Amino acid sequence: MISEEPISYYTALDLPPVGLPTVQWDMYIAEEIGYEKFDILSQRGIGHLKTTVQMVEKNHGVKLDIHAVEKFKKDPNINANFKIGNTIGGFYTESPGMRSLLFKLCCSTYIGLVAASSLIRPGTSKSMPDYIARFHDPSKTTYLHPVMEELLEETYGIMVYQEDVLKVCIHYAGMSGSDADVLRRGMSGKWRSPQEMERVKGNFFNGAERLGRPNDVNLKVWDLVAAFAGYSFSKAHSAAFAVESYQSLFLKTYYPREFMVGVLNNYGGFYARWLYVFELQKAGADVHLPCVNMSEAEVSITGTDAWLGFTGILDLEKTYIENIPFERHRNGTFRDLEDFVKRTGITLEQCKILIRAGALRFTGKNKKILLWEVHKYVSNRPSSNQLQLFGVRKKNIVMPADLVQTEVEDAYDEIELLGFSLTLNMFELLRTSHRGDVMAKDLKNYVGQTVRMIGNFVTDKPVHTIKGQTMFFAAWLDNNGDWFDTVHFPQSFKYTPFKGRGCYLIMGKVIEEFGFASLEVIRCEILPVKDRKDKQSITKAKAALLHYRGDEAMVA
Numbered sequence: 220m221i222s223e224e225p226i227s228y229y230t231a232l233d234l235p236p237v238g239l240p241t242v243q244w245d246m247y248i249a250e251e252i253g254y255e256k257f258d259i260l261s262q263r264g265i266g267h268l269k270t271t272v273q274m275v276e277k278n279h280g281v282k283l284d285i286h287a288v289e290k291f292k293k294d295p296n297i298n299a300n301f302k303i304g305n306t307i308g309g310f311y312t313e314s315p316g317m318r319s320l321l322f323k324l325c326c327s328t329y330i331g332l333v334a335a336s337s338l339i340r341p342g343t344s345k346s347m348p349d350y351i352a353r354f355h356d357p358s359k360t361t362y363l364h365p366v367m368e369e370l371l372e373e374t375y376g377i378m379v380y381q382e383d384v385l386k387v388c389i390h391y392a393g394m395s396g397s398d399a400d401v402l403r404r405g406m407s408g409k410w411r412s413p414q415e416m417e418r419v420k421g422n423f424f425n426g427a428e429r430l431g432r433p434n435d436v437n438l439k440v441w442d443l444v445a446a447f448a449g450y451s452f453s454k455a456h457s458a459a460f461a462v463e464s465y466q467s468l469f470l471k472t473y474y475p476r477e478f479m480v481g482v483l484n485n486y487g488g489f490y491a492r493w494l495y496v497f498e499l500q501k502a503g504a505d506v507h508l509p510c511v512n513m514s515e516a517e518v519s520i521t522g523t524d525a526w527l528g529f530t531g532i533l534d535l536e537k538t539y540i541e542n543i544p545f546e547r548h549r550n551g552t553f554r555d556l557e558d559f560v561k562r563t564g565i566t567l568e569q570c571k572i573l574i575r576a577g578a579l580r581f582t583g584k585n586k587k588i589l590l591w592e593v594h595k596y597v598s599n600r601p602s603s604n605q606l607q608l609f610g611v612r613k614k615n616i617v618m619p620a621d622l623v624q625t626e627v628e629d630a631y632d633e634i635e636l637l638g639f640s641l642t643l644n645m646f647e648l649l650r651t652s653h654r655g656d657v658m659a660k661d662l663k664n665y666v667g668q669t670v671r672m673i674g675n676f677v678t679d680k681p682v683h684t685i686k687g688q689t690m691f692f693a694a695w696l697d698n699n700g701d702w703f704d705t706v707h708f709p710q711s712f713k714y715t716p717f718k719g720r721g722c723y724l725i726m727g728k729v730i731e732e733f734g735f736a737s738l739e740v741i742r743c744e745i746l747p748v749k750d751r752k753d754k755q756s757i758t759k760a761k762a763a764l765l766h767y768r769g770d771e772a773m774v775a
Contacts, residue, residue, distance in 0.1 A: 221255040263487025264310035264463055271470045271481035278477060278521065283470075291465040297472050298327040307490070307498050308482040310467040311336060311460050314489045315678065315694040315704060323351050323733040329461055336457040336464070337379050345446060346377045351733055353377070363439050364432065366391045378447050380454040391440060393426035394419075402444070475502035476520055484517045484528075490678060492531065493639030499525055501700060508577040508633070508641055511559055512552045515544050532576050533636050539569055555582055556589060560596040567597040575632045586632070587622035631751045645675045645722050646698050648748045655724075659701035662736040665729045672725045672738065673746070674703060679717060684709065693717070695725075704737040706730075711740050718745045 220226060220242060229252075232240040242249070249256050272283050291297055300306060302325055304318035312321065312332075317339050320326075326335055338347050353360045353375035360375045362368040367376065370386045378384060381403050388399035402419045423444075427437045452460070470478040479499040482488055488495060500506050504525040507513065509532060517528040529540040546562050553559040556579060560570060573579060574589045582589065630640040630648055646654065655673035657665055674695030681689050688709040695703055705725060717723075723745050727738035 220249055220257075263485045264467060266485035267308070267310070267478070267481045267487065268463075268466055268470065269481075270484055271474065271478045274477040274480060274520065275470075275474050279474075285466050285469075288462050288465055291469045292329040294469070294472075297465065297468050300468055300472055301332060302327040306464075306468060306471070308467065308471055308479055308488060308495060310463045312464045312468070314339075315692065316680065318702075319704060319735050319737075320347065320351075322735050324354055329465065332461040332464060333454070333457045334374065334379055336460045337452040337454070340452055343377075343379055343447065346379070350375060350377050350379070355733060363436050363443070364391065367440070378443060380452060380457065382454050384444055384447055387440065387444060388423060391427060391430075391432065392423045392437075393430050394422055398422050476504045476523065476525065478502075479504075480518050480520045480525060491638070494677060496527075496639060496641075497696075497700070506641060508580070508637075509573075510581060511543055511573065511578050512547065512581050514578070516540050527637070527641075529578075531637055532572060532578075533638070535572055535576075536569060539563065539565060539573075553581075556584075556592055557596050560593070565597070567593065570597055572636065576636045577629070577633070585622065585624035586629070587624050591622070627749050628751055645720075645748075646673075649722055650747050650749055654698040658699055659697045659703035660699065662703055662729055662738070663731065663734075666731045666736060667729065669726065669728050669741070670738070672697065672703065672727075673722055674705075674725055675722050676717065676720055677702075679707075691717075695723075704735075705740050705743075706737060707740045707743075711742065715740070715742045715744060717743075721745045721748065 222229065226232070226240075226242060230242050230244060232242060234240055244252075246256060268285055272285055276282050301312070301321055304322045306312040306318055306321065311317065317335070320335050320339055321332075324331055324335055326332055334350075337343055338350060357375065362371070362376050367387070370390055371377065371383060374380075374383070378387070384403045385396070385399045388394040388402055389396060394402075398419050401415065402423070420441075423441060424437055427440070428434070432440075467478070470481070476499060479495055479502055483492065483495050483499070486492075496506055504520065504523050506525045507527065509527045509529055514526045514528050516530050518531075519526050519528065529535055529543060532540075543563060547553065550562065553562065559565070559579065565573075570593050571590060574586055574593065577586070579589055584592070626642050627648070630643040633640040633642060640648070653673065655671060657670040657672055659672075662670075672695075674697055677694045677696060679691050679693040681691050684690055689712075690709050691707040691712055693705045693707060695705065697703060705727060723743045725738060725740060725743040727740040727743075730737055730739050
């Protein structure tokens with residue numbers, strides 16, 4: 220808010236934990252008083268762009284003009300990625316719903332992306348099926364009135380943008396611009412007085428009647444306006460979002476590795492962190508666990524080698540996140556565990572975290588040996604420079620003869636400390652070697668059939684049915700790293716709900732809509748994984764078999 224005199228002349232201020240002084244009014248009072256008010260929002264997508272451009276210049280010596288959007292709009296490779304929904308990491312285009320919408324709309328133009336950016340919003344999502352159907356077959360387009368055809372021809376007779384509400388209210392119902400804007404804001408939940416809303420609604424019908432519009436049509440047009448309720452976008456907003464989407468897809472198309480590192484380092488995006496690491500691997504990067512001799516605080520990449528940073532390690536203190544790379548750059552790489560402990564002054568617990576995360580594997584010793592050895596260098600170290608009252612004899616630690624660290628144990632350590640495993644993926648952790656009867660890339664060949672698939676759970680979205688029940692849409696990765704989507708209606712989900720992260724055996728009917736195949740789920744069950752204490756190598760472990768009995772899928 221901007222006032223002529225300091226704002227404290229007019230109101231007391233709160234100082235929340237974030238440290239920004241806050242007035243005690245809401246936005247409506249501020250508007251009534253007449254202050255200039257701006258909503259300034261954090262936007263991590265811009266951070267992705269900035270970080271990626273800097274890395275591309277450092278790694279490739281190329282200075283990119285990220286603002287050459289007109290050139291990006293015409294790039295066939297970028298548009299091809301939009302068309303197939305290859306947009307993971309892309310600004311506002313990476314969610315499962317948006318990716319399927321882009322695919323169904325065969326979206327390969329800037330104008331198409333602008334429309335899609337608004338269609339995906341809650342206020343317009345109910346109109347999405349009609350819009351897609353009319354896009355593929357314009358003959359299905361119908362208009363309630365000739366005026367509506369003039370106003371909504373570009374969007375197949377469907378209100379897509381907030382401006383559409385304004386146009387209909389002004390040109391169909393003869394309302395003033397100010398009343399139309401009150402109605403638009405009311406539909407977005409930004410109104411305070413129900414009485415004012417009723418007044419504007421009355422003006423809509425009175426104006427339409429004065430213009431000679433048929434009463435039955437007026438009711439239907441009002442229903443369309445009312446159905447637009449929710450947080451829809453203005454066209455200018457959608458257009459601006461589409462510009463940023465093109466910028467991010469340009470980087471993803473031509474510099475995918477640096478782009479995914481930029482996404483990881485800005486901690487933004489629709490999905491969990493592990494998925495972006497997986498996308499970084501798909502882009503051709505050799506992703507390495509954190510290493511005290513190679514990693515920085517954030518994820519770094521040189522050529523095709525990407526090193527996870529210390530920031531992503533759970534419970535590692537900020538002091539060591541910053542000091543470890545600082546000490547290495549100042550005095551050279553660490554020679555061994557003892558050298559690392561002495562030069563960083565790290566505590567026992569913090570060093571254990573780094574060992575379990577694999578950050579000291581450069582020593583050539585496995586984790587269990589390092590976890591024994593570290594006690595020689597840390598546990599008996601004085602906690603300060605003060606003289607000790609009693610001398611403490613150094614313990615003679617005898618190391619067990621057989622300390623074996625398995626890949627399964629490494630995987631569990633990584634999941635606990637990083638949130639995911641690089642050593643073994645979720646499929647490799649399964650007790651079964653079965654990977655499903657059908658893979659995602661072949662799903663379109665089984666439309667109408669009941670199939671069984673195995674998918675690594677990525678995300679889900681709950682929605683409410685007309686009856687008030689909850690159903691779910693979910694997104695998965697198969698063993699090949701390809702995406703597929705599922706629909707879980709209330710009845711099936713009631714008996715086979717999600718049980719957390721992992722790989723699931725999914726049985727369902729393949730359905731297709733505008734070329735986009737998905738699975739209507741009948742049953743899904745999470746699959747058991749190897750035990751952490753399993754001493755057998757993954758290559759020697761006997762995989763459990765999946766037995767199918769009749770029309771039921773039973774996991775052995």
